[in-house]
Amino acid sequence: MNKWxxxxxxxxxxxxxxxxxxxxxxxxxxxxxxxxLKRIQSHKGVIGTMVVNAEGxxxxxxxxxxxxxxxxxxxxxxTMKARSTVRDIDPQNDLTFLRIRSKKHEIMVAPDKEYLxxxxxxxCE
Amino acid sequence: MQMQxxxxxxxxxxxxxxxxxxxxxxxSRPGGTCGDGEGAGGVPHPIPSLRPPAAGTMEIVYVYVKxxxxxxxxxxxxxxxxxxxxxxxxxxxxxxxxVERNPVDTGIQCSVSMSEHEANTERFEMETRGVNHVxxxxxxxxxxxxxxxxxxxxKKVEKDENYINAIMQLGSIMEHCIKQNNAIDIYExxxxxxxxxxxxxxxxxxxxxxxFRDPQEIKRAATHLSWHPDGNRKLAVAYSCLDFQRAPxxxxxxxxxxxxxxxxxxxxxxxxxxxxxxxxxxxxxxxVLLGGCYNGQIACWDTRKGxxxxxxxxxxxxxxxxxYGTIWLQSKTGTECFSASTDGQVMWWDIRKIxxxxxxxxxxxxxxxxxxNALGAISLEFESTLPTKFMVGTEQGxxxxxxxxxxxxxxxxxxxxxxxxxxxxxxKNFLTVGDWTARIWSEDSRESSIMxxxxxxxxxxxxxxxxxxxxxxxxxxxxxxxDIWDFVFKQxxxxxxxxxxxxxxFCLRVQxxxxxxxxxxxxxxxxxxxVSSGLSTLQRNERNIASSMFERETRREKILEARHRExxxxxxxxxxxxxxxxxxxxxxxxxxxLVSKAEEEFFDIIFAELKKQEADAIxxxxxxxxxxxxxxxxxxxxxxxxxxxxxxxxxxxxA
Numbered sequence: 172m173n174k175w176x177x178x179x180x181x182x183x184x185x186x187x188x189x190x191x192x193x194x195x196x197x198x199x200x201x202x203x204x205x206x207x208l209k210r211i212q213s214h215k216g217v218i219g220t221m222v223v224n225a226e227g228x229x230x231x232x233x234x235x236x237x238x239x240x241x242x243x244x245x246x247x248x249x250t251m252k253a254r255s256t257v258r259d260i261d262p263q264n265d266l267t268f269l270r271i272r273s274k275k276h277e278i279m280v281a282p283d284k285e286y287l288x289x290x291x292x293x294x295c296e
Numbered sequence: 297m298q299m300q301x302x303x304x305x306x307x308x309x310x311x312x313x314x315x316x317x318x319x320x321x322x323x324s325r326p327g328g329t330c331g332d333g334e335g336a337g338g339v340p341h342p343i344p345s346l347r348p349p350a351a352g353t354m355e356i357v358y359v360y361v362k363x364x365x366x367x368x369x370x371x372x373x374x375x376x377x378x379x380x381x382x383x384x385x386x387x388x389x390x391x392x393x394x395v396e397r398n399p400v401d402t403g404i405q406c407s408v409s410m411s412e413h414e415a416n417t418e419r420f421e422m423e424t425r426g427v428n429h430v431x432x433x434x435x436x437x438x439x440x441x442x443x444x445x446x447x448x449x450x451k452k453v454e455k456d457e458n459y460i461n462a463i464m465q466l467g468s469i470m471e472h473c474i475k476q477n478n479a480i481d482i483y484e485x486x487x488x489x490x491x492x493x494x495x496x497x498x499x500x501x502x503x504x505x506x507x508f509r510d511p512q513e514i515k516r517a518a519t520h521l522s523w524h525p526d527g528n529r530k531l532a533v534a535y536s537c538l539d540f541q542r543a544p545x546x547x548x549x550x551x552x553x554x555x556x557x558x559x560x561x562x563x564x565x566x567x568x569x570x571x572x573x574x575x576x577x578x579x580x581x582x583x584v585l586l587g588g589c590y591n592g593q594i595a596c597w598d599t600r601k602g603x604x605x606x607x608x609x610x611x612x613x614x615x616x617x618x619x620y621g622t623i624w625l626q627s628k629t630g631t632e633c634f635s636a637s638t639d640g641q642v643m644w645w646d647i648r649k650i651x652x653x654x655x656x657x658x659x660x661x662x663x664x665x666x667x668x669n670a671l672g673a674i675s676l677e678f679e680s681t682l683p684t685k686f687m688v689g690t691e692q693g694x695x696x697x698x699x700x701x702x703x704x705x706x707x708x709x710x711x712x713x714x715x716x717x718x719x720x721x722x723x724k725n726f727l728t729v730g731d732w733t734a735r736i737w738s739e740d741s742r743e744s745s746i747m748x749x750x751x752x753x754x755x756x757x758x759x760x761x762x763x764x765x766x767x768x769x770x771x772x773x774x775x776x777x778x779d780i781w782d783f784v785f786k787q788x789x790x791x792x793x794x795x796x797x798x799x800x801x802f803c804l805r806v807q808x809x810x811x812x813x814x815x816x817x818x819x820x821x822x823x824x825x826x827v828s829s830g831l832s833t834l835q836r837n838e839r840n841i842a843s844s845m846f847e848r849e850t851r852r853e854k855i856l857e858a859r860h861r862e863x864x865x866x867x868x869x870x871x872x873x874x875x876x877x878x879x880x881x882x883x884x885x886x887x888x889x890l891v892s893k894a895e896e897e898f899f900d901i902i903f904a905e906l907k908k909q910e911a912d913a914i915x916x917x918x919x920x921x922x923x924x925x926x927x928x929x930x931x932x933x934x935x936x937x938x939x940x941x942x943x944x945x946x947x948x949x950x951a
Contacts, residue, residue: 200457200460201454201455201460203460203464204454204459204460204463204464204467207463207464207467207468208463208467210467210471211467211470211471211474214471214474214475214478215478216474216477216478217474222463224453226433226434226435227433228433228434228449230450230453230454230459231450231454267469268469268473270473272483277477279470279473279474281466281469281470282466283462283465283466284462285458285459285462286458286459286462286463286466288462288463288466288467288470290470290474292474292477294477294478294481
């Protein structure tokens with residue numbers, strides 16, 4: 172009978188989600204953010220991911236700059252409009268998610284008070 | 297402070313500190329002088345005091361007294377009840393000096409008076425410009441072009457706690473939706489492979505799209521229409537007055553080409569020397585038009601060259617009557633055409649040498665080429681798939697089918713045949729219109745048409761097949777109605793009957809797509825109608841149904857024809873036998889022979905009709921009438937043929 176014992180592992184082989192201090196100085200919560208974004212990007216059909224702040228400045232993006240800037244500016248305005256529409260109809264309501272399905276792909280916008288998470292996905296056909 | 301009411305008129309002793317009232321408001325009678333001014337500044341409250349009316353003015357005076365030491369003192373206001381200071385009762389005697397004015401019209405307005413004023417703004421120039429967006433939104437201290445600064449900014453934001461929380465939250469929502477997308481395609485189309493079953497239940501309809509009116513003052517009838525061969529955006533209309541010698545003085549000879557987009561003004565006017573009765577575009581060359589004139593000449597135009605005639609046939613070699621039919625032929629050169637007229641001739645022309653016809657055929661059905669016997673041709677038909685054959689419809693109601701020489705005739709109409717057209721899908725069957733019916737014929741059946749409409753109340757003037765549906769045709773009538781017939785749908789009535797205008801409709805032309813119909817009226821009004829899609833799209837199985845209907849009717853006619861022929865042969869046989877006997881008896885005088893011959897013919901016709909009715913009814917019919925004694929012999933021969941039991945009895949009687 173073989174018994175698998177957990178032989179002592181050196182620190183080099185530690186598999187942890189906490190990266191050691193790196194040159195960029197990321198802390199743990201930030202690492203989670205990274206991981207979340209990476210996970211989102213790795214889903215099937217996802218073309219691009221970006222995070223935009225309240226002024227429309229792209230904070231994080233996986234697409235090229237010009238496309239990012241375009242998406243950021245346009246979707247920001249659209250989200251504001253959608254949110255104001257929802258609130259006009261019912262002031263106690265609020266926008267939770269916005270999905271735009273086009274011929275080529277689907278743009279999904281998750282709005283927050285200050286930030287927008289935008290994902291472009293090619294739905295499975 | 298003392299206040300005293302002073303009545304000046306009474307001249308009471310005045311207080312030393314009396315203020316003499318100066319300018320006071322006065323009221324005066326109309327006609328009298330107006331008092332001047334208002335009360336002086338120092339008079340607080342003019343309490344009216346009356347003077348007896350003298351010298352036309354009434355002075356109302358208020359006098360008060362104030363101690364010198366009290367000047368400038370602050371006012372002590374007190375409140376007291378209202379006191380009636382003066383009560384001026386109306387003096388009825390004064391009314392006699394006035395005349396009542398009734399009614400009095402005065403304007404009263406409670407609002408601000410306003411005036412209307414127009415302003416013409418100056419025109420200002422506008423310009424459309426694009427805006428070049430530059431990346432914005434960056435805070436002032438960050439230069440968006442500097443990569444370092446933007447990276448630094450971004451890093452700063454990423455460290456923000458809000459950011460982290462937000463992303464974690466949004467991330468989970470987003471993931472949910474992404475996974476949802478990946479799991480199911482919510483917009484999937486089910487049953488995409490099944491063909492949509494098209495059931496057009498809509499009722500057939502047609503609507504007028506446009507009306508083109510003859511711009512001339514003296515209205516002429518629109519006698520012929522021709523669609524432009526490419527694209528069908530233009531319509532050529534021939535105008536003329538077909539009443540014999542009753543064309544009004546000053547009537548213009550022009551015919552027009554209309555552009556469908558512009559119904560107000562014709563695109564081009566064609567100016568012949570005599571009004572055009574027919575007009576046709578050359579299907580090979582859309583700039584060339586052929587026109588048949590009222591005086592019998594043939595003219596052709598080139599629209600690139602203008603509105604004057606490009607070429608005209610010489611009058612000696614042209615027709616002697618108005619040219620009623622002109623058709624372009626399918627030839628390699630695309631310049632050949634032929635024309636027909638009521639003078640009984642059909643002429644072939646080559647427009648390159650239009651001065652004389654290349655060939656002339658005389659419509660003489662006795663085949664003797666005698667112009668005197670010729671029948672006047674009213675309509676002409678030529679099918680491009682059968683290049684040598686053509687058909688002519690005549691004034692006498694006979695259709696002549698020719699192959700450069702007369703081949704055969706079809707008779708059946710009581711009046712001139714105004715329209716003649718082969719079915720575009722089944723060229724063996726053709727449609728004719730004349731007198732009060734429209735008839736469909738088959739080339740195989742010479743004696744009668746295979747299908748016909750009922751007798752209408754108004755004369756039919758023109759007819760055309762639909763180019764897309766083999767079972768649909770259109771007819772126009774003298775009372776201004778357009779009928780659309782669909783015989784796979786309904787055989788006894790038109791599928792749709794539209795009253796287009798109040799005057800007679802003279803001509804009709806369907807566009808190649810089967811949707812648009814143009815019809816011309818007696819007052820020169822051309823109406824453009826659009827037919828509903830049900831009538832202009834090929835229905836399922838329609839071709840099969842139409843062809844089977846044609847075949848069935850043709851067969852029926854053939855059977856009737858065969859029977860009829862048999863009848864006639866039998867009649868002839870019997871008649872000849874009886875005639876010989878009569879001659880042997882030596883009784884027959886010319887008159888009697890003629891009379892009996894006439895009676896024979898008469899009964900032949902009746903029996904033929906009877907046969908037809910029998911075939912239709914599939915029941916033995918009773919005898920038409922009781923024959924008189926003189927006609928017994930002839931009648932009995934007939935009765936033999938028709939009635940079974942009855943005939944036998946008669947025979948026995950005879951014998």
